[in-house]
Amino acid sequence: MSPERQVTEYIVHQFQPGVTADELDADYDLLANGIIDSLGLLRLVDWLDRTFDIAVGEADLAPSDFRTVGTICKFIKERSR
């Protein structure tokens, strides 16, 4: 399964019950639309850490990295070890 599909399925499963992975656009703004709140962000970052083996330091994080499925996938690609 591609990282984009993994991320999409994780987000709809964890944060958008009732929505299917096919219904979530890669450029849908998850922060501005309130899909991911503060604890949700921590969960997402923890999941990325464990799923993709990315050591994520807080200093490296920026709002733009988590705005959409697309930016999250870009973040994974850049940080994968």
Add this chain to the structure above:
Amino acid sequence: MPIEWTEEQQRWRRDIGRWCDQWNAGRELRERNGTFGVPDWDLVRRSNVLRMPFDAAWGGLGLDLLTTMFVLEGLGTGCHDTGLLFSAVTHVVSTGIPLQRFGSAELRQTHLKKVCEGSVIGAHAITEPTGGSDATNMRTTAVRENDSYVLNGQKSFITNGPVADLFVVYARTDTGPGPFGLSAFLVERDTPGFTVGPALPKMGLLSSPLCELELRDCRVPAANLIGRPGTGFLIIDHVMTWEILCSFIVTVGRMQQRLDRCIAHARERVQFGQPIASFQSISHRIVEMKIGLENSRRWLYETAYRFGRHHRVTEELAIAKLIASESNLASALAAVQIFGGRGYLTESGVEGELRDAVAGTIYSGTSEIQRERIARMLGL
């Protein structure tokens, strides 16, 4: 994951731990005054405890998190003034840690050396009168105006506030939704529009003063922004990780000291012709204290080990905090019971431990919030 501490780590623990007797000497006066004085802080400074986790470039000792915690655990065992230790840890984690990790070269150059040597006292301002654990909904605002930010709002429960020189203040820079609306600012005490309230009487941690703050059109240079705009929540998360690991490993030291004291008392105290240790109602209570202590110690060090390897520890940290704070409260209550009438007297020091322990279930995120965090991490 058993840790075998090296000779060097043990030497740091001995070297800094030898100051405990001098710190203990002034405890009663500090607790009566509800704060610590300049001579007390000078003793803390001279011990080098404030320098531990900082780079040598700033006058730090360059110790890693695990070593820092190992030394702090030793201080928790040897120093009976939990409030003074709490203030020292707060100083280190509230200002030094975010400055070193996220601060600009200019901010570090100007302030970090002073934090390391303790020539200024640090504090941070997260909680507000309208919300404590709900930090991301804080109301204090910071509005950019040319080369400044103008801060307005109120902050409460500021440990070290009455005596602090340097504050890291968290404020909302974005009124929109989402967790990226907060930013962190370094604010000096004498900044116009920044008012420090009087020390507030409280239940425990009596040597550690606490107050409220008011920011009214408080203008700070834009260069005082710590990290990037909008990353305040992530800085809080990082700082809270350090705060929980460092302050609760001190708690583990206190639990060890209390356990040793209860064992000695139970062996010596004779009732009905035999030491009270021979009664299962006492010995089993002490066993529970031991289990809580070891559980807390393991969770804290294992979480720190993982955090030190740059992994996320949201769930582990919440579990560690819950276990350590609630085990400490249970242990302190058990100690009062084991000491009986003497434990109820202030002079025994046992009842003071209980008052201190209550605070641990509240600061750095209440037990309720930690359970909520774990529930959310489980997807509930």
